[in-house]
Amino acid sequence: MNADISEIEDPKKVRESIRKLLKERNAILLAHNYQPPEIQEIADICGDSLELSIKASQTDAEVIVFCGVHFMAETASILCPQKTILLPVANAGCPMADMITAEALIKKRKEMPNAVVISYVNTSAGVKAESDVCCTSANVIQVAHSVPPEKPIFMTPDRNLAQYALSRSGRDIRYWNGYCPIHNNLQVEQVLKVKSAHPGAPFLAHPECPPEILDLADEIKSTSGILAYAAHSDEKEFIIGTEVGILHPLKKANPEKKFFPADPAMSCPDMKKIGLPHIQLALEKLHPEVRVTEEIRVRAKAAVERMLAIPAK
Numbered sequence: 001m002n003a004d005i006s007e008i009e010d011p012k013k014v015r016e017s018i019r020k021l022l023k024e025r026n027a028i029l030l031a032h033n034y035q036p037p038e039i040q041e042i043a044d045i046c047g048d049s050l051e052l053s054i055k056a057s058q059t060d061a062e063v064i065v066f067c068g069v070h071f072m073a074e075t076a077s078i079l080c081p082q083k084t085i086l087l088p089v090a091n092a093g094c095p096m097a098d099m100i101t102a103e104a105l106i107k108k109r110k111e112m113p114n115a116v117v118i119s120y121v122n123t124s125a126g127v128k129a130e131s132d133v134c135c136t137s138a139n140v141i142q143v144a145h146s147v148p149p150e151k152p153i154f155m156t157p158d159r160n161l162a163q164y165a166l167s168r169s170g171r172d173i174r175y176w177n178g179y180c181p182i183h184n185n186l187q188v189e190q191v192l193k194v195k196s197a198h199p200g201a202p203f204l205a206h207p208e209c210p211p212e213i214l215d216l217a218d219e220i221k222s223t224s225g226i227l228a229y230a231a232h233s234d235e236k237e238f239i240i241g242t243e244v245g246i247l248h249p250l251k252k253a254n255p256e257k258k259f260f261p262a263d264p265a266m267s268c269p270d271m272k273k274i275g276l277p278h279i280q281l282a283l284e285k286l287h288p289e290v291r292v293t294e295e296i297r298v299r300a301k302a303a304v305e306r307m308l309a310i311p312a313k
């Protein structure tokens with residue numbers, strides 16, 4: 001839960017203090033597209049999980065305040081070990097990333113010795129270190145196509161993302177049985193209800209949604225893909241099938257358009273754990289820090305870099 005900033009200090013004062021601390025610490029604040037509006041508003045950069053880690057590696061700032069969940073801060077640390085990466089609430093995690101461990105993946109690899117292992121960025125650094133290549137929701141098809149055709153693919157942890165990649169790439173893909181509890185819970189009846197209330201509005205869905213939901217989608221896109229599509233489309237109304245935090249940047253960037261959540265209950269509790277006072281405290285104390293041990297980092301970085309070397313289209 002967000003800390004109630006009104007009980008702690010005047011929100012305006014907290015915001016001013018954060019801006020001052022960011023300067024003093026030579027720090028930047030990154031926020032994922034699912035973060036609460038007040039966090040996105042104070043952030044230097046908002047974006048999807050991978051975009052933010054790449055930005056983190058490109059900045060001259062010494063300290064990165066990562067407002068998102070643990071695997072994202074870890075990915076930033078994998079790419080830029082010389083920087084201090086702060087995750088203002090240490091236990092902001094991702095239940096889907098926690099559905100596979102490095103030990104379980106090592107065991108799986110023994111069962112499928114020929115398989116190329118593709119891990120979603122929503123995994124721990126330990127899992128990335130045991131993987132051949134990473135993928136995101138934006139590039140999963142290109143990553144699947146980059147695997148030599150004679151090789152089977154094992155994808156982890158998201159079964160929905162894997163089934164989407166399987167249906168679009170035609171590749172032999174086996175997968176782990178993980179899922180995002182927020183996207184996986186979206187129901188067909190609910191989507192049909194919102195569709196009938198807004199006939200003609202395109203339904204934009206994230207590939208973490210289950211196959212029966214993706215069958216109803218007009219476009220299947222990552223969070224950055226949904227933002228780009230809505231900005232360039234001539235349509236005036238959209239139904240959004242992903243975490244509700246994205247409604248803030250969608251509405252802000254497109255004030256003349258309307259956005260309807262496929263289900264307003266699609267809120268990720270971990271993405272809402274960080275409040276402004278946590279950011280202030282993290283900058284004061286330079287804590288909690290996320291750092292990956294060098295042995296794991298080097299191997300995890302190789303999987304991330306193999307993905308980054310694959311052309312986007």
Ligand code: 13P
Nearest residue numbers: 048049050136137222223
């Ligand atoms: P993207 O922003 O990479 O699409 O990720 C979605 C997500 O669920 C992050 O937790």
Ligand code: SF4
Nearest residue numbers: 094095096180182268
């Ligand atoms: Fe993880 Fe789903 Fe929350 Fe994203 S929305 S952080 S995948 S639980």
